[in-house]
Amino acid sequence: MRLTKPCSLLAAAVLFLGTANANITEAASFHLGDTGSDIIEIQQALASRGYDVVVDGDYGPATEAAVAEFQKDNHLDVDGKIGSNSYQALFHRAMPAISNHKSYFAGANGIIDLAQQFLGVPYVWGGSSPNGFDCSGFVQYVFAQKGIHLPRTADIQATAGRPVSKSELMPGDLVFFAGDYVNISHVGIYVGGGQMIHASSSHGIAYDSLSRDYRVAHYAGACRVLN
Numbered sequence: 001m002r003l004t005k006p007c008s009l010l011a012a013a014v015l016f017l018g019t020a021n022a023n024i025t026e027a028a029s030f031h032l033g034d035t036g037s038d039i040i041e042i043q044q045a046l047a048s049r050g051y052d053v054v055v056d057g058d059y060g061p062a063t064e065a066a067v068a069e070f071q072k073d074n075h076l077d078v079d080g081k082i083g084s085n086s087y088q089a090l091f092h093r094a095m096p097a098i099s100n101h102k103s104y105f106a107g108a109n110g111i112i113d114l115a116q117q118f119l120g121v122p123y124v125w126g127g128s129s130p131n132g133f134d135c136s137g138f139v140q141y142v143f144a145q146k147g148i149h150l151p152r153t154a155d156i157q158a159t160a161g162r163p164v165s166k167s168e169l170m171p172g173d174l175v176f177f178a179g180d181y182v183n184i185s186h187v188g189i190y191v192g193g194g195q196m197i198h199a200s201s202s203h204g205i206a207y208d209s210l211s212r213d214y215r216v217a218h219y220a221g222a223c224r225v226l227n
Contacts, residue, residue, distance in 0.1 A: 029083040034059040037171065037192040042082055045090050046070060057193070107146070107226045108172030115142045115189055115197045115205075122204045128152075135186050138199040139174060142189065148225060154187040161225035166210075169222055175210065178220040190222065 030038060035058050043055040043063060051066040064080035071078045074089045087095040115138075124132025128141055136154040143150050150160050158176045169175070169190050177186040188198030188208065200206050209215065 029081040029086075030059060031081040032059055032061070032064050039063070040193055042067075042090065108170070110146050111142060111172050111189065111226070112191050112197070114145055115191075118142075118205045119197075120204055120206075121199075123199050123201045127199075133199040133205060135188065135199045138205060139187050139189060143225065150225065155184040157187055158184050158221065158223055161223035164222050164224050166219070166222065170224070172226045173222050173224050175222045176220045177215065177218040179218060181218065184220050186218075 030042060037057070039059045040055055040057040042059075043053050043057070043066075046053045046063075046066045047055055049070070051070055053063050053066040067082060067086065068078050068080040070076075070090065071080075071086055074086075076086055076089060082090070084095045087093075118130060118133070118138070121130060122132050123134065125134050126137070127133045128137030130141075133141065136152060136157055139154075139157060140150045140152055150157050154176060157174060161174065164170075164173055171190060171192045173190040175188050175190050175196050176184045177188075179185040186198070188196035190196050190210075191207070194210050195207050196210060197205065197207055200208065210219065
């Protein structure tokens with residue numbers, strides 16, 4: 001029987017803290033030993049088709065076996081790796097040409113590592129220190145500790161980097177929301193797996209899902225400030 005276990009909220013966040021070993025531009029395939037958001041996407045696609053794989057972001061032997069089974073079922077070369085042909089068959093789109101350079105992931109790692117240290121810190125309107133944060137104060141503080149100086153408010157932070165689509169989100173990107181559906185009023189730091197870390201008015205610094213109904217309805221865009 002084919003089974004799958006969903007990635008937990010915490011695991012979904014921390015899985016993205018390691019450098020993604022698969023550099024899509026330089027490597028011909030995703031394969032055994034790779035980790036990161038791309039692997040979770042592959043595992044989710046396999047699981048949705050009924051293959052026995054745990055969605056944990058780690059391309060281990062079980063994922064390799066599931067890929068090989070998928071390849072066999074779809075009359076592809078069976079090697080347990082996700083190359084361009086297998087990727088096309090699995091997602092019905094071309095394998096993306098994204099350069100996941102180690103320097104980018106090192107920066108994202110540092111940002112998310114630091115942000116996690118403040119989990120549970122209370123929400124304070126206008127707060128911008130570890131004694132209490134509001135959403136934009138939290139983002140500004142975390143990035144400033146890594147030498148990246150951002151504007152103070154969420155609406156202006158939205159103009160501080162290169163706009164990225166929701167489908168292109170990478171760990172370390174800023175995600176924005178409009179409470180009134182028009183004006184940006186909230187910001188969080190994307191950690192991967194459809195999750196962000198942010199200053200919640202009800203929970204303080206916490207993880208939240210971009211797929212939650214409220215977040216979907218009020219999503220206003222994203223930008224990338226890391227190079």
